[in-house]
Amino acid sequence: MDYMYTEYYLVVDLATGEAEEVELEEKFVKEYVGGAKLNLALYEKYKDEDPIVFGSGLFTSTMVPGSCLGVLTAKSPVTGKIAHAPITWNAGAELKFTGYSFVVVKNKAEKPTYLWLHDEIADFVDATALWGKDTWQTTDAIREEQGEDRIQLLVIGKAGENKLTSAQVINNYWGDGDRFGFGAIFGEKNLKAIAMRGMGELDVDDAEGFLEKVEEVFKDVVSQVGSAKGFDAAAYANIPAAVKAAAAKQTHRVEADFNSPLAYKVYLKYREDPSVMAMSDIWNPGVLVSDPIGFAAIGNAVNPEAAGEVLEAVFRLGLNPVAIASKIKAKDAKGAIADLEKLAESSEAEKFDAVYSPISPESERTEAAYIAGICPVLAAKAEALNAETLAELASISTGIDFDADAFKM
Amino acid sequence: MSIKVEPEKCINCGACELACSFYRDEVFTTMSSSIMMYREEVRNYFGLMLKEEDGMIEGRPEGAKFVAEGEASDSEAGASAKPILMREPCDKCKNALCVRFCPTGCLIEVD
Numbered sequence: 151m152d153y154m155y156t157e158y159y160l161v162v163d164l165a166t167g168e169a170e171e172v173e174l175e176e177k178f179v180k181e182y183v184g185g186a187k188l189n190l191a192l193y194e195k196y197k198d199e200d201p202i203v204f205g206s207g208l209f210t211s212t213m214v215p216g217s218c219l220g221v222l223t224a225k226s227p228v229t230g231k232i233a234h235a236p237i238t239w240n241a242g243a244e245l246k247f248t249g250y251s252f253v254v255v256k257n258k259a260e261k262p263t264y265l266w267l268h269d270e271i272a273d274f275v276d277a278t279a280l281w282g283k284d285t286w287q288t289t290d291a292i293r294e295e296q297g298e299d300r301i302q303l304l305v306i307g308k309a310g311e312n313k314l315t316s317a318q319v320i321n322n323y324w325g326d327g328d329r330f331g332f333g334a335i336f337g338e339k340n341l342k343a344i345a346m347r348g349m350g351e352l353d354v355d356d357a358e359g360f361l362e363k364v365e366e367v368f369k370d371v372v373s374q375v376g377s378a379k380g381f382d383a384a385a386y387a388n389i390p391a392a393v394k395a396a397a398a399k400q401t402h403r404v405e406a407d408f409n410s411p412l413a414y415k416v417y418l419k420y421r422e423d424p425s426v427m428a429m430s431d432i433w434n435p436g437v438l439v440s441d442p443i444g445f446a447a448i449g450n451a452v453n454p455e456a457a458g459e460v461l462e463a464v465f466r467l468g469l470n471p472v473a474i475a476s477k478i479k480a481k482d483a484k485g486a487i488a489d490l491e492k493l494a495e496s497s498e499a500e501k502f503d504a505v506y507s508p509i510s511p512e513s514e515r516t517e518a519a520y521i522a523g524i525c526p527v528l529a530a531k532a533e534a535l536n537a538e539t540l541a542e543l544a545s546i547s548t549g550i551d552f553d554a555d556a557f558k559m
Numbered sequence: 560m561s562i563k564v565e566p567e568k569c570i571n572c573g574a575c576e577l578a579c580s581f582y583r584d585e586v587f588t589t590m591s592s593s594i595m596m597y598r599e600e601v602r603n604y605f606g607l608m609l610k611e612e613d614g615m616i617e618g619r620p621e622g623a624k625f626v627a628e629g630e631a632s633d634s635e636a637g638a639s640a641k642p643i644l645m646r647e648p649c650d651k652c653k654n655a656l657c658v659r660f661c662p663t664g665c666l667i668e669v670d
Contacts, residue, residue, distance in 0.1 A: 212587045299600075323600065352586060365660075402603055405603075408572065413663075427621045429604050430602050
C-alpha cells in the first residue's frame, strides 16, 4: 500500500520460526480499511493456523488526532468468539513504524520466545530466561537487551504463562484493553512478548490537502475535549468518589496516548512524594492508571489508598483487573497482593463477563475508531471524529474513494 | 522567532514530533523532527528536547533549560536524548506546525 500504511504485513509462524512478508494490497485496504475490520479479514484468512493478529488502523501513527490505536484480534478464550481488544498508548503507532502495519502470529513456539520487530526485520528471540518474570521485569530486560528504551511491548506475566482466562496482555508496564483473555493465548503459544521499535515513515497522497483538513479536525477535537483531564476525562469508568479522593493525594502527572490531546491517564506515586518532579531515585515510585475501569474495579475491592499499589501488582502479574477484583479477599495492599499472586498461579478457569474496554464499539463513532486506529476514549468525546469526517480524510490521504460506510464493521 | 518550551504542560503525546517531521518531509514519522520526546516510563519522568543551532532546550519536568553545544547535560533527560544531536536544528519556521499541533500550549512561538 503506497499511502498511510507500509508496503507489507507480516505473517509469523512460531512453530517453524519463519516470518513471511506479504504485500498489503490497495484493493484489500479499499475493502477492509484497517484496524478491527482488516484484522478480522486476516484472522479469517489464517484461521486454520490458530492466529492472533495485532494490527493498526488506517490513521494509526499519522497526524489525525488520537492516532494511537492498535487492535488485537483473536478468538477469545473467555467467550469462544472473535474479539477485538483496543491497545492504546504507543504500541499501535510503533508497530507501523517497524515497517509492518499488521502482524499475524500463527501456531505455537516450542520454547518461550519473544518476537522482536524492528525496521522490517522480525527476530525470534529465546525468552526462556524471561519465563516466570513479571511484565515490568520483562519490559526492562527486553529494552536493555535490545538497547532501546522506546521499545513498545505487548507482554504477559505469570497469569498469561499459566494460560488463565483472567490473564491480560500488558502494554509495557500497564494494563490496557484486553478483557478477552488474550494473555492466555500468548501463554499457550509460548509467546512472552511482541517487542516493537522502528524508524519507518508513512507517505500521504495529497499532503497539502491532508494538512488543511487535519488541522481543522484537530482544532474541533481540542475544542470538544475542552479542559477535561485525568479522571474527569474518564467519567465512563465510574471510579468511586473515595477512590478518586485517595488518588488525588497521590497524583503526580496526567498523560495522553500517542498523538492524542486527551490526558486521561493518571500517574499515582505512593512510594515517594507525588509533588516531586525531578528524576526519582526510586525505580518504581508508582503506577500509571492506564485503565480507569480496571482501577475502579480494584478500588471497589480494596482500601481506596491501596488501590494504586494493588493495580501495580495486577499489571505486573498480567491479570485482568475486572476479572479478578471480586476474588481479592484482603483490603490492605500487602494482603491483596498476596491474594493476587495466588490467583495468578491458579489453574482454575475464572468465570467472568468479558466486556469491551475502555470504550466498546457500541456507537457508530467508536466503531469507526476501532477501524481507523483512533483512541476510542477520545472518539467518544470528540464528535469531530465521526465516520463522515474520517472517510473524507481517508480519501484525501490515500486517493481511494471512501465513504462513511467503510468505517462500519 | 523562536520556540519557548513550557514542559510542565506537556502530556507526552508526541504531536510535535510528528508535526515537525511532516513539515520537513511531508511524511509521518517521529525521526526527522528537531524535537524529540523522552520518557523514563516506569518513573514517569518525561518531557521533550528541542535541537537548536548552538545547543538544545531540555524541557524537563522540573523546567526548561538551554544547554549549549559541547556542554554536558546534568540530567537523565539529556543522557536519554543523545540521538537528538544527530537531528537537524530547528529552522525557526514561522507559524510552526509543532506549535499549531501542540494541544496544551507547551510550545509557544515567541519573537
